[in-house]
């Protein structure tokens with residue numbers, strides 16, 4: 322008995338813990354484990370800024386020395402000059418060195434957090450429910466995991482650290498100016514409160530605009546992704562122009578929303594630059610007047626000029642940063658939306674892995690409705706399959722056959738009645754356990770862009786030998802096709818490798834299911850895309866496979882279902898007939914008989930046609 326515990330389950334930091342209502346708080350929690358590194362980045366940044374400020378004080382001393390307002394060290398002017406020169410070089414080295422360290426640590430923080438987040442999101446997304454995936458566009462998800470995570474990375478590497486830098490630079494330099502002269506200190510910050518207020522107001526507007534922009538970008542990438550996925554349909558229906566128009570429309574939308582953003586920026590920056598420029602100029606004039614009035618020395622003036630540049634710089638950038646931060650916040654919000662999604666519970670359920678699954682399946686008055694649906698797609702379904710027996714589902718398209726079998730592995734939860742497996746309700750089985758024991762050959766076969774061997778061995782979850790893979794392929798009558806390829810089982814499937822036909826794909830997925838060796842087998846239209854000869858071969862393979870397994874067969878051809886132990890005829894989600902082939906064909910007015918008649922007639926005509934061609938008539 323295989324164990325349920327996932328063997329290589331790696332645990333990532335659970336970002337679902339970091340989805341506080343307050344985005345700032347959530348971001349702080351998102352940094353969990355990186356707080357110290359981030360602190361280190363801020364600290365080294367502070368040292369770097371201090372070195373810069375110190376060099377400006379050195380400049381002040383130098384100017385005062387030259388203008389006779391300060392004393393030389395030990396009265397020795399030459400020695401003092403040498404010392405000043407050395408100190409300048411030293412401060413510059415410290416400033417650069419610490420700035421480098423700070424940048425490294427910030428990048429490390431940002432890359433670390435976002436790498437962890439991408440891993441988490443990938444894992445999280447594949448654990449979300451079927452219904453979530455069926456209603457969420459793939460392009461939108463891709464956009465979030467790539468572009469939004471990247472916006473967040475920029476936030477951590479540039480903006481989060483930028484806030485630290487700006488606050489530090491501002492206060493260090495402001496205190497330095499205050500220590501030079503208190504009056505100068507206050508004059509140089511007059512314009513800051515209004516600038517801050519305008520920045521905050523602007524921040525709110527830009528956040529909204531950026532949210533719209535990002536949504537539009539997601540719409541654009543969904544359009545692109547759908548177009549690429551459905552490229553065959555587009556070409557077959559010659560709808561390139563229509564698709565082009567659709568893409569252009571979304572692209573135009575993105576252009577407009579981008580323009581709004583740009584316009585807001587182009588309004589704000591010049592305005593704030595003018596105000597800050599005036600502020601700086603006013604400060605210079607004010608300080609110059611103080612020099613003339615002998616209130617401060619020339620050295621102090623020079624130091625002030627240097628310091629004020631580094632006081633204005635952070636203010637100027639604070640506005641920019643506040644705005645850029647809004648993009649990080651929006652992206653964070655978009656990621657939180659995914660993180661908040663409920664995961665499918667794979668391991669919850671009272672049945673333990675030790676339980677032996679025999680394979681008796683009972684439907685008791687089961688009804689089912691899709692979570693986003695309006696009506697029941699299954700109604701009053703009741704029947705029992707004994708262990709090892711086969712039940713065939715037949716019925717017109719859309720009658721609910723696929724929906725019915727998808728309830729067994731709990732892809733969806735039935736909404737009424739009960740389904741019992743070996744007498745225990747399905748809801749008591751952990752989903753992972755059910756899926757381990759149920760093998761499905763899907764209606765639309767899907768192969769990964771990997772080797773054929775990997776595709777066949779996919780569902781087993783253990784090392785398999787070449788012989789095992791081969792015998793599964795033989796049973797699915799695909800072995801001959803595979804060894805016909807130059808690389809045999811190592812042949813890649815998909816974009817970089819061979820393109821398999823629909824029937825070949827289907828048989829490969831049958832081989833995959835044979836190798837998995839499940840207790841319960843679901844064959845959803847498994848012979849739909851193959852010719853009659855191959856169909857017969859596959860049917861033989863499937864008959865071997867079905868032995869001693871409870872099997873659900875969905876098929877359109879009577880020949881595929883007539884040997885089943887129980888045939889269920891579905892119509893609009895309800896069972897309209899049920900029984901064995903021999904009994905069902907007796908009912909002249911039944912749907913089964915109608916299908917039977919049509920198919921035998923078509924088959925007979927086909928046979929006659931073929932024999933006529935064969936005999937050269």
Ligand code: TTP
Nearest residue numbers: 455691694698717718719720721722723724725
């Ligand atoms: P299916 O169960 O897919 O019908 P089917 O398998 O019998 O049809 P086919 O032979 O073509 O494979 O669908 C039953 C109904 O459920 C149909 O009206 C569409 C609806 N439906 C949803 O509403 N949401 C879904 O996700 C699916 C798959 C179907």
Ligand code: MG
Nearest residue numbers: 722723724764
């Ligand atoms: Mg179907």
